[in-house]
Amino acid sequence: MIxxxxxxxxxxxxTEAVKNFSLTIRKGEIVTLIGPSGCxxxxxxxxxxxxxxxxxxxxxxxxxxxxxxxxxxxxxxxxYVLQEIALFPxxxxxxxxxxxxxxMKWKRKKVKKRCEDLLDMVGLEPSTYMDRMPHExxxxxxxxxxxVRALAADPDIILMDEPxxxxxxxxxxxxxxxxxxxxxxxxxxxxxxxxxxxxxxxIGDQVCLMKEGxxxxxxxxxxxxxxxxxxxxxxxxxxxKSPWHTAVDVIAQPADERVITETFFDNGAIPHQGLYxxxxxxxxxxxxxxxxxxxxxxxxxxxxxxxxxxxxxxDNKQEFFPVLKQDKLVGILSHDQILSFLKDEELQKNxxxxxx
Numbered sequence: 171m172i173x174x175x176x177x178x179x180x181x182x183x184x185t186e187a188v189k190n191f192s193l194t195i196r197k198g199e200i201v202t203l204i205g206p207s208g209c210x211x212x213x214x215x216x217x218x219x220x221x222x223x224x225x226x227x228x229x230x231x232x233x234x235x236x237x238x239x240x241x242x243x244x245x246x247x248x249x250y251v252l253q254e255i256a257l258f259p260x261x262x263x264x265x266x267x268x269x270x271x272x273x274m275k276w277k278r279k280k281v282k283k284r285c286e287d288l289l290d291m292v293g294l295e296p297s298t299y300m301d302r303m304p305h306e307x308x309x310x311x312x313x314x315x316x317x318v319r320a321l322a323a324d325p326d327i328i329l330m331d332e333p334x335x336x337x338x339x340x341x342x343x344x345x346x347x348x349x350x351x352x353x354x355x356x357x358x359x360x361x362x363x364x365x366x367x368x369x370x371x372x373i374g375d376q377v378c379l380m381k382e383g384x385x386x387x388x389x390x391x392x393x394x395x396x397x398x399x400x401x402x403x404x405x406x407x408x409x410x411k412s413p414w415h416t417a418v419d420v421i422a423q424p425a426d427e428r429v430i431t432e433t434f435f436d437n438g439a440i441p442h443q444g445l446y447x448x449x450x451x452x453x454x455x456x457x458x459x460x461x462x463x464x465x466x467x468x469x470x471x472x473x474x475x476x477x478x479x480x481x482x483x484x485d486n487k488q489e490f491f492p493v494l495k496q497d498k499l500v501g502i503l504s505h506d507q508i509l510s511f512l513k514d515e516e517l518q519k520n521x522x523x524x525x526x
Contacts, residue, residue, distance in 0.1 A: 171197050172218060172327065172359060177227035179213055179383075187213045189383040191227070195376075197326075200353055200360040202374035204367060205406075210383040211363045215329050218361060219248045231327070246274060249320025249328040249358075253335050256316070257304040263289075263315055264300040270323040288318035291355065292348060310341035314348070321356065330362040334369070346372050350473060367407055368415060371395070372473065379403060391473070392420045413515040418479045419472035421511045422493040422501030429499065432456060445489040453498045469494050470503060480508060 172195040179188040188210040195201045203211035216222040217229060220241060229236050236244060257266050264285045271281045286296040292314040304312055313333060320328055334342040346369060353360065364370050370377050371391040378388045387399040395416065398404045430446050440446075442462040449455055458467040468486045470479050472495040483491060483505055490504040 171195065171232055173230040175228045177217065177224045177229065179222065180225045187383055191385060193378060193385065193388060195359060195361065197359055198357045199375045200362060200373055201376045201378060202362045202364055202370040203378045203380065204364055204370040205380035209380040211380050212331055215331055215361055215363050218329060219245050219250065246270060246323055247325045247327065249325045251316050251320045251328065251330040251333045253332040257312055259304055262301050262303060266315060267319045267322050274323055284322060288321055291352065292318055309337050310345065313337060313345060326359060328358050328360045330360060332363055332365065335365065349373055372475065379406060392417050396420060413512060414477040415475050417472060418470050418474050418476060418503050419493050419495065419500050421476065421507055422503045423507060425499055425502040428490060428502055447492045447499055449499050455492060455494050455497055455499045467492065472500055476508065479503065483508065
């Protein structure tokens, strides 16, 4: 857990970069910091690993003031990914990844295994890439190496400062998907600075929108869209935002009538017609039954944008699609719900009137 308590940062020229900044980031969350240029998002990020010191206030990691940590130990537990990638050009890919583990005196065999596992994790075949030099890789491949280098010493926290902004749109979108997928495996606490609202909404479990050094709204991505706090939030998200970029859990309906708990199996009360999701008492998704028999169905991640979900809905002729957040059922989505949502969006856009 990372906690900012009443943080201020004032520079010698009197500029107040961060003002009364208080924020709690839960363990295992991805939090995106976004806002106009000069709003203080990168300053806030760099205060976590003490590249910048606050003028007032305190930052805590797991309830311990970061000023009490040995600075090297603090930074070894915090991976850092930059926009510029900043791989050492004279070192191989394996040597780049190994820098921090070797500083921490890891055994050579352990370091090699860690390099291989991390490269595998991001789809770079170790036997192909470990001995290559950075200039032999594409920009997207280099940035993947930058990410795994930050993960090399298995830190609890990863800081990412506009890491994908220099990449082409296709590479950028793929890396955004990689981060979401990776997070399910590594379960790190990630703080991610971006200037792109679509990226912030796609990646973040929580989004912190800043203006002039202050937090304007700190919320789930979906809530920024459906319940913006003020006109600044509305304007920053933009009227032009397409409904196709809406996360599926905004559209999904409650699943109450289409859910059975595992206790139904004990008493033989399984419905014999239709599709039903099966959950335990805590809401953890266990699977599905179709016409009384267990069946495999396609599920949707709650962060998935509608444009991606629509392809999956078209490719899989299911009655509905369970929407999951961290393996818990949060709703269901159907073809009819998508059509209804898009129709409502079009009605609102045209002031309640559809074109003939």
